[in-house]
Amino acid sequence: MNQKNTDYVVTLVSSKDAACLEAQLLQNVQNSLANFNSLNWLNKNIAADLFFQNSDPADIEKNLRITLGNAPVDIIIQPVEHRKKKLFLADMDSTMIGQECIDELAAFVGLKSEVSEITERAMRGELDFEPALRERVSLLAGLNIRVIDDIIANYLTLTEGGRELVQTMRFNGSYTCLVSGGFTLFTSRVGAMIGFHEDRSNLLELEGDILKGTVQEPILGKEAKFATLVELRSTLGLEAYDTLAVGDGANDLAMLGAAGLGIAFRAKPAVAAAAHARIEHSDLTALLYAQGYHADEIKA
Numbered sequence: 001m002n003q004k005n006t007d008y009v010v011t012l013v014s015s016k017d018a019a020c021l022e023a024q025l026l027q028n029v030q031n032s033l034a035n036f037n038s039l040n041w042l043n044k045n046i047a048a049d050l051f052f053q054n055s056d057p058a059d060i061e062k063n064l065r066i067t068l069g070n071a072p073v074d075i076i077i078q079p080v081e082h083r084k085k086k087l088f089l090a091d092m093d094s095t096m097i098g099q100e101c102i103d104e105l106a107a108f109v110g111l112k113s114e115v116s117e118i119t120e121r122a123m124r125g126e127l128d129f130e131p132a133l134r135e136r137v138s139l140l141a142g143l144n145i146r147v148i149d150d151i152i153a154n155y156l157t158l159t160e161g162g163r164e165l166v167q168t169m170r171f172n173g174s175y176t177c178l179v180s181g182g183f184t185l186f187t188s189r190v191g192a193m194i195g196f197h198e199d200r201s202n203l204l205e206l207e208g209d210i211l212k213g214t215v216q217e218p219i220l221g222k223e224a225k226f227a228t229l230v231e232l233r234s235t236l237g238l239e240a241y242d243t244l245a246v247g248d249g250a251n252d253l254a255m256l257g258a259a260g261l262g263i264a265f266r267a268k269p270a271v272a273a274a275a276h277a278r279i280e281h282s283d284l285t286a287l288l289y290a291q292g293y294h295a296d297e298i299k300a
Contacts, residue, residue, distance in 0.1 A: 007080040008057055010050045010064065011042075011290050013282040015072040019045040025071060032067040033060060043295035047286070051080065072281040076290040078261060082241040084291045088169050089229050089255060090162075091247035092180035092187055092201070094123070095265050096194060096284075098157040101186045102136050108147045111139050124268045125250030129181060129221040134214075137204065141213025145206065148185050156186075158194065159265075161284035166195045167299040168288055175236055179228050181221055181251050200228055226254035246279075246287060247271070263287060 012029065014021045022045060029050065030036050037051040052060065057077045064075055093100045106115035115136050122132040166176050178191040178199040191199035203216040218224070225247075233243055245252070245259035248267040256262030256275050264275035265284070272278040279286050288298055 006053065007037075008052055008055070008060075008077060009080045009083065009292075010052070010060065011047065011076040011078075011286075011292075012050070012064075013047045013074045013076070013279075013286040013289050014045065015281040016046060016283065018072050020071050020073065021045050021048055025068070028067050029064060032063045042289045042293070046282075047289040047295070049292065074277075074279050074282050074286055076261075076263070076277040076286070078276070078290070082239075082260065084172070085169070085244035085260060086174050086238055086242040087229075087232055087236060087244070088166070088174055088176045088287075089179050089225070089232070089243070089245045089259070090166075090177075090196075091225075091249065091252050092178055092190060092199075093182050094248045095246055096159055096162045096178065097190060098159055099155060101151070101156070101182045102133075102140075104151045104155050105140055105143065105147070106136070109140060109143055115139060122251070123249035125253075125270050129251045130219045133181065133202070133219055133221070137211075137215045138213045140204075140211045143211045145185060145204075145209050145211060152186070152189055156190070158190075159284055161282075161286070161288075163194050164298050164300060165284045165287050168293060168297065170195060170197070171299050175232065177228065177232060179220070179225050179255070181219075181225075181249075183215075200224075222251040222254050225252060226258055229255050229258050244287065244291070246284070261290065263290070 033052050034055045035052045040049040061077055090096050100119050103112055103116045103119055106112045118132055118136050121127045122129050176196045178187055178196040180187050180201040182201050183204050184201050187199040187201040202220050205212045205214045241260035243259040244261050245255045246263045246265050248265050262276045264272040264278040
């Protein structure tokens with residue numbers, strides 16, 4: 001939709017491993033932007049803002065993707081006003097970490113391939129999240145939760161840029177929440193490792209240290225993620241445009257849609273198509289560049 005008399009910013013973020021925002025490519029990009037105003041480097045050869053007015057963002061993105069071709073560059077287009085966010089919500093599995101925790105649990109009962117297939121279908125939106133979660137959790141009955149120490153120590157990897165993202169936003173006064181369809185046994189520890197203010201997720205039911213194969217109701221799924229965003233926004237007295245959300249699966253769609261900026265990170269096709277922007281090449285610091293932070297403002 002054409003938004004007249006609106007100032008927009010295109011943030012381009014290159015893969016760090018193939019930093020390719022060089023002079024000729026940026027010149028080609030500028031030439032493709034109708035009503036181009038100015039360029040501002042955020043991180044030389046890696047991230048840059050380009051400002052324009054009075055053009056259709058959808059047309060701009062279409063032209064940019066043609067201009068960029070196969071270059072490993074992500075595109076975020078948004079109004080200039082209110083781009084720095086005051087509330088950040090993030091999915092955990094395959095977003096803030098590189099794995100799906102339930103699949104790693106299933107490996108300890110010899111069912112990783114079966115559970116991974118269900119997980120993948122649920123994240124693509126082919127299965128309803130809640131019954132798919134109950135089915136997968138039932139397969140874990142009898143597993144000792146002590147394996148979680150092993151999983152966190154040896155199998156989980158934090159997504160590059162995630163800690164910098166959270167720490168930089170916190171330093172600048174934003175509130176951060178890890179909201180997951182996974183389990184508190186993981187989110188409490190992963191959230192603390194990254195530095196989130198709080199975490200919300202599902203509670204696995206136990207008999208002593210043994211999983212019963214059930215999850216406490218109600219299950220935190222798509223609607224609960226959306227409700228968390230609305231609740232925190234209201235509690236903090238914020239507007240919709242003050243919020244940033246990131247995720248990769250179908251159960252993140254409502255949350256991403258309700259955020260001022262909803263970003264799909266290495267996401268399933270339906271999620272990438274529905275989000276305001278998608279990150280395919282760069283790491284999670286792209287969400288800082290999208291807010292206008294410069295490289296020297298990012299907290300290690």
